[in-house]
Amino acid sequence: METLGRKEIYANIAAHNKALNAYLQIVPETAAQAGAGPLSGVCIGVKDNIAVAGLQLTCGSKLLERYVAPYTATVVERLVAAGATVTGKLNMDEFAMGSATTYSAYGDTKNPWDEERTPGGSSGGSAAAVAAKMCDAALGSDTGGSVRQPASYCGIYGYKPTYGTLSRYGLTAFASSLDQIGILTRRPGDIREIMAVAAGHDGRDATSIAAPSFAAQGFDPAKMRIGIITEYEQKMNPAVRPAYDRCIEKLKTAGATIIPLSFPEYDTVISVYQVIATAEASANLSRFDGIRYTARAEGCDFRETTAQSRGRWFGPEVKRRILLGTWVLSRAYYDSYYLRAAKVRTVILKRWQEFFGKVDLVLTPATAGIAFKRAEQPDTFALYLEDLFTIPANLTGMPAIAVPAATHDRLPVGLQLTADLSRDGMLLDAAEWLDKNFMDCATIERGCRHDTI
Ligand code: GLN
Numbered sequence: 001m002e003t004l005g006r007k008e009i010y011a012n013i014a015a016h017n018k019a020l021n022a023y024l025q026i027v028p029e030t031a032a033q034a035g036a037g038p039l040s041g042v043c044i045g046v047k048d049n050i051a052v053a054g055l056q057l058t059c060g061s062k063l064l065e066r067y068v069a070p071y072t073a074t075v076v077e078r079l080v081a082a083g084a085t086v087t088g089k090l091n092m093d094e095f096a097m098g099s100a101t102t103y104s105a106y107g108d109t110k111n112p113w114d115e116e117r118t119p120g121g122s123s124g125g126s127a128a129a130v131a132a133k134m135c136d137a138a139l140g141s142d143t144g145g146s147v148r149q150p151a152s153y154c155g156i157y158g159y160k161p162t163y164g165t166l167s168r169y170g171l172t173a174f175a176s177s178l179d180q181i182g183i184l185t186r187r188p189g190d191i192r193e194i195m196a197v198a199a200g201h202d203g204r205d206a207t208s209i210a211a212p213s214f215a216a217q218g219f220d221p222a223k224m225r226i227g228i229i230t231e232y233e234q235k236m237n238p239a240v241r242p243a244y245d246r247c248i249e250k251l252k253t254a255g256a257t258i259i260p261l262s263f264p265e266y267d268t269v270i271s272v273y274q275v276i277a278t279a280e281a282s283a284n285l286s287r288f289d290g291i292r293y294t295a296r297a298e299g300c301d302f303r304e305t306t307a308q309s310r311g312r313w314f315g316p317e318v319k320r321r322i323l324l325g326t327w328v329l330s331r332a333y334y335d336s337y338y339l340r341a342a343k344v345r346t347v348i349l350k351r352w353q354e355f356f357g358k359v360d361l362v363l364t365p366a367t368a369g370i371a372f373k374r375a376e377q378p379d380t381f382a383l384y385l386e387d388l389f390t391i392p393a394n395l396t397g398m399p400a401i402a403v404p405a406a407t408h409d410r411l412p413v414g415l416q417l418t419a420d421l422s423r424d425g426m427l428l429d430a431a432e433w434l435d436k437n438f439m440d441c442a443t444i445e446r447g448c449r450h451d452t453i
Contacts, residue, residue, distance in 0.1 A: 001042050001193040001194070002136075002190075004043070006029065006034070006043060009136070019110065019115060020109060020128050020132060021107050021108065022091055022124075022125040022129040023134065024056070024088075027086055027088050033085065035085075037083030037084075038197060039082040042083070042085065043085050043136045044079055044138065045086075045088055045129045045139070046086055046090060046139050047096075047123050047125065047126050048092055049092060049096055049171060049172040050073045050141065051070075051076070052086055053070060055069060056068055057069040058089075059095050060096075060105055060106065062105040065105075066294045066295070067294045074169040074170060074202045075167055075170070075181050075198045077170075090126045090129055091104050092104060092123060092125055094318050095174055096174045098122045099122070099384075100118040102121070103315055105315060112128050117153075117373055118377070120150030120152065120154065122140075122146040123140030123158075123182070124150050125138075126184050127140070127150035127151050127153065127156060127184055131156050133186075136185070139181055141174070141182065143175050144178065144277060144394050145391060147159065147402075148390050148401070149366065149402070151414065152412065152413075152414025152416075157184065157187070157190075157402065157431065158183075158414075159182055159191050159401040159427075159431075160394070162212060162421050165195075165209060165212065165399075166181040166182075167204065168180070168181065169202055175276065177276065178395070188435050191401075191428060192216065192428050195214045209422075212425060216428075216429060217425060220255075221251055221255050221433065224257070224360050225358065227259050227260075227261045227358065227362040228248060228260055228364070229260075229262075229362065230263075231262065232263075232364055235388060236365045236368050237368055237369040239411075240368065243405040244365055247438055248363065250437065263392075265344065265347055266388070268348070269388065269391045269395065270391065272348065273395065275340075275341035277321075277325075278321045278322070285314075288309075288310065288314075289306045289310070290305045290308065295309060297312050297313075317380075345395050348392060348395050352396045360426065361417050362419075363417055365389055365416060366403075367390075368388065368389070370408055371411055371412075390416065398421055399423065401427055402414045402416050403434050405439060406439075415434075417430050417431060
């Protein structure tokens with residue numbers, strides 16, 4: 001895998017991080033030693049909810065401000081064993097809840113293409129660092145789209161593997177049945193090389209699976225059936241539509257069969273996701289009790305200490321989600337909310353399995369529009385709608401990748417490809433084909449440095 005070199009990367013960090021606020025902690029250049037192996041010298045930025053022993057693990061929260069990780073996540077361990085270097089910890093929405101990095105307790109991150117705009121979230125620091133060439137690749141986490149949405153807003157690749165392919169050991173849990181570590185890069189081929197060392201069964205994660213094949217098989221569009229979802233056409237805005245239409249046209253001209261699919265449940269995905277994700281979050285975040293993990297506001301007993309600590313240091317969005325999650329799990333409402341959402345999740349899974357009986361890949365936009373202005377952030381519920389196109393892959397566990405496709409008003413537009421479970425290799429083949437044959441290189445420079453735009 002090609003690296004920009006440690007010197008250039010640290011020069012970029014020095015030049016841009018103050019303005020962009022992508023890194024929350026930077027490993028000093030002298031300590032960032034390259035090892036030997038297939039990823040020798042590759043500089044990796046790590047989202048601040050993934051543990052690296054000796055480095056901070058704030059999860060974007062005040063509650064973990066002084067917490068230092070005592071061990072290293074499996075994925076990071078494998079990358080470092082292959083010669084990669086960790087350059088630092090990247091900004092994020094608190095506990096990965098958000099779509100704009102504005103819910104970070106450490107200030108939001110700016111989009112390198114236009115600092116007045118959001119890089120997306122919750123892996124906004126990861127996407128901005130890759131786009132501004134402040135690392136070769138970054139790790140993020142994707143529960144409902146948090147790798148793919150910011151990748152799309154920053155004009156880079158964002159890949160969420162098949163659930164279980166990358167170990168979650170060392171990733172701070174948000175919603176365990178949806179969470180996956182994901183990878184953000186400027187080139188699709190880099191993802192393959194990172195997956196070749198990072199993927200594979202890990203005995204420390206009970207949901208981990210054997211790695212599917214990542215070897216390049218070559219991509220022949222003439223042999224491909226590409227699904228497009230009819231209901232989505234009403235949901236994309238004019239900034240995205242032309243790139244989507246052009247991509248369909250390009251695939252058609254190259255011989256692909258385009259097959260329209262109907263996804264009548266599409267408008268349930270946000271509610272199903274919010275019920276399941278908040279329910280799981282309310283359980284996962286109960287470990288932050290003011291007794292373990294640093295920050296403590298002393299009360300007269302355990303209950304009060306916990307209430308004081310959580311009340312003082314959790315931000316408003318995290319509190320909202322915990323309250324909602326606790327409520328949907330409560331005895332009176334469990335059947336009508338949590339159980340119902342779990343059933344609809346199965347219906348959605350069956351629908352997507354049915355899709356992959358008819359097509360090889362599904363093409364959709366990654367996001368409905370382009371990066372919005374930081375000053376014009378939509379309200380809480382409108383922000384939840386950001387994830388309309390990305391959530392199905394989390395609910396079903398299927399692999400999906402956001403690919404940079406074009407620009408609109410000098411801002412990146414992303415599309416998304418989804419494949420059936422464990423067809424990650426083919427998904428990456430398709431992304432590479434699009435990279436070579438479709439992406440308009442005259443209008444989009446993969447990985448912009450913000451001083452050159
Ligand atoms: N934007 C979504 C949310 O706020 C997704 C978050 C994620 O994928 N971590 O929940």
